[in-house]
Amino acid sequence: QVQLQESGPGLVKPSETLSLTCTVSGGSISSYYWSWIRQPPGKGLEWIGYIYYSGSTNYNPSLKSRVTISIDTSKNQFSLNLSSVTAADTAVYHCARGLMGCSGGSCYPDGFDIWGQGTMVTVSS
Amino acid sequence: QSVLTQPPSASGTPGQRVTISCSGSSSNIGSNTVNWYQQLPGTAPKLLIYSNNQRPSGVPDRISGSKSGTSASLAISGLQSEDEADYYCAAWDDSLNAWVFGGGTKLTVL
Numbered sequence: 472q473v474q475l476q477e478s479g480p481g482l483v484k485p486s487e488t489l490s491l492t493c494t495v496s497g498g499s500i501s502s503y504y505w506s507w508i509r510q511p512p513g514k515g516l517e518w519i520g521y522i523y524y525s526g527s528t529n530y531n532p533s534l535k536s537r538v539t540i541s542i543d544t545s546k547n548q549f550s551l552n553l554s555s556v557t558a559a560d561t562a563v564y565h566c567a568r569g570l571m572g573c574s575g576g577s578c579y580p581d582g583f584d585i586w587g588q589g590t591m592v593t594v595s596s
Numbered sequence: 597q598s599v600l601t602q603p604p605s606a607s608g609t610p611g612q613r614v615t616i617s618c619s620g621s622s623s624n625i626g627s628n629t630v631n632w633y634q635q636l637p638g639t640a641p642k643l644l645i646y647s648n649n650q651r652p653s654g655v656p657d658r659i660s661g662s663k664s665g666t667s668a669s670l671a672i673s674g675l676q677s678e679d680e681a682d683y684y685c686a687a688w689d690d691s692l693n694a695w696v697f698g699g700g701t702k703l704t705v706l
Contacts, residue, residue, distance in 0.1 A: 506695070515598060516633075516641065516684055518695035531694045565640055572629060572647050580688045580695070581647055582631035586640040 473498035475566050475587035483560075483594050489553040493566030493587055500524055500547045504569040506583060507540060507551045509562040517562075521569055522549055556594045563589040599624065600685050602698035609706045613673040616701045618685030620666050624696055628688040630668040632661055635682045635700075644683075645670065672703075680705045 479491035493505070507519040520530035522540045530538045534553070542549040553560060565586050572581035601619040608614040618630065630648050633641035643652055645661035648668065658673045668687075672679055685698040 508695075515700045516686075516697040518697070529693065532692060570646060579628060581629050582643055582686065583633075583641075584643050584646070584652060586642070588640050 473568065473585050475568065475585055477564060477566050477587045477590040479590060479592070481591055481593060483556055483592060484596050485557055485594055486555055489551070489556050489560060489564075489592055489594070491551045491564055491566075491590065491592070493549050493551075495547045495549075495568075500542065500544055500549065504571070504580070505540075505542070505549045506567045506569050508565045508567055508583070508586075509560075510565070510589070511559075511562040519551065519553075519564075558594050561592065561594045563591050565589040598699040599689060599692070599696035600687065600698035602683075602685060602701045604699065605702050605704065607704040607706055608675045610675055610677065612675045613671060614675060614703065615672075616670045616683050616685075616703070618668045618670070618698050620668075620687060620696075622666060623691035624666075624687040624689040625663065625668055626666040627690055630661065630663050631686045632668075632670045633684045633686065635684065637681075641684065675705055677705050679703060 474496050476494045483489045501524045504521045504523045506521040520540050522528045522542050537554045539552040567583035568585040570581040570584050571578050632645040634644050635641045648663040649661045660671045683701045689696045
């Protein structure tokens with residue numbers, strides 16, 4: 472079955488760029504959209520953004536100026552770059568596969584059916 | 597402050613039925629489908645409900661979802677100790693052009 476695995480540094484210095492990669496195994500990265508979602512310690516979930524397999528992206532307006540998500544279909548991977556990080560960016564970062572529902576000829580985002588286990592990233596000097 | 601509003605906590609005894617509410621607005625729940633996730637301690641969220649009331653394969657039918665207007669609910673019947681977890685609702689928001697989540701509800705099985 473499809474599995475997702477995040478990888479990247481667990482510690483990032485303030486003002487630097489957080490970079491994570493999600494590797495998709497057991498299936499193709501094509502025909503779905505792929506998201507990053509984070510969860511600060513003891514807090515709730517926050518959607519960061521998604522990328523479609525074609526390369527089109529959509530970012531959370533609150534993070535848009537600092538976020539870039541890219542995809543490498545040849546490696547079955549997609550990546551997150553978050554620039555100018557502060558302590559507020561300390562969180563568990565999950566990658567997730569997005570579902571699309573379709574009805575009456577139109578399609579719409581309909582949740583996240585497969586999640587990576589998450590990777591803790593701490594922003595500290 | 598989360599865009600979707602959930603009660604911070606809920607509880608029940610084994611065998612009981614509990615419901616968790618999720619309140620939104622016309623730009624999110626009112627116009628789009630609702631999902632529900634279960635998060636056990638130290639694990640990734642798991643999709644419980646999509647398209648308001650559909651269960652992925654493997655989710656038992658004692659778990660159900662519903663939506664009315666700008667609110668949604670998750671119901672768990674025949675409560676079991678393994679249901680003790682955090683539950684989150686989510687929906688796409690057309691005004692924000694973003695996914696939004698509820699703040700989460702911690703379910704305790706007494």
